[in-house]
Amino acid sequence: MQQYISLIRWTSQGRMGLPAWRDRIEDGEREIEEAGGKLVGVWVTLGRYDVVEVFEAPDDDTALEIVTKLSHHGAEQTETLRAFTRDEAEDIIKKL
Numbered sequence: 001m002q003q004y005i006s007l008i009r010w011t012s013q014g015r016m017g018l019p020a021w022r023d024r025i026e027d028g029e030r031e032i033e034e035a036g037g038k039l040v041g042v043w044v045t046l047g048r049y050d051v052v053e054v055f056e057a058p059d060d061d062t063a064l065e066i067v068t069k070l071s072h073h074g075a076e077q078t079e080t081l082r083a084f085t086r087d088e089a090e091d092i093i094k095k096l
Contacts, residue, residue, distance in 0.1 A: 001037070001056040001057060001058055002057055002082065002083075003054060003082075004063050004081065004082055005059060005077065005080065005083050006051065006052070006054075006055070006079070006080045007049040007077045007079045007080075008051040008053060008077070008078050009048075009076060009077045009078075010051070011074055011077060012076065014074075024073075025042055025053065030085065031066065032055050032070075033044050034060055035057070035062055035069070036057065037043060037055050037056055037058070037062060038056045039053050040054040040055055042054075046081075048088075050076075054083075063080065063082070066079050
């Protein structure tokens with residue numbers, strides 16, 4: 001499966017809902033799994049982003065479905081990156 005990194009900033013609505021954050025994470029994990037993916041981890045961070053989330057999905061289409069479903073509540077703004085493992089990157093670079 002491919003890995004994706006979501007850099008997340010809470011909106012003002014998201015900050016107001018922080019007491020239910022754990023429930024939101026569990027709901028998000030369930031939505032990821034229902035789409036065919038897997039939540040790898042969630043970290044609260046200091047700095048520009050409030051949360052970093054890593055998940056796996058079988059392809060980019062599924063990843064887009066997951067990100068769209070997770071952001072429909074308006075509690076966060078996300079920037080999602082496709083992450084390549086070292087081996088994947090080396091295979092791509094060998095073709096250059």
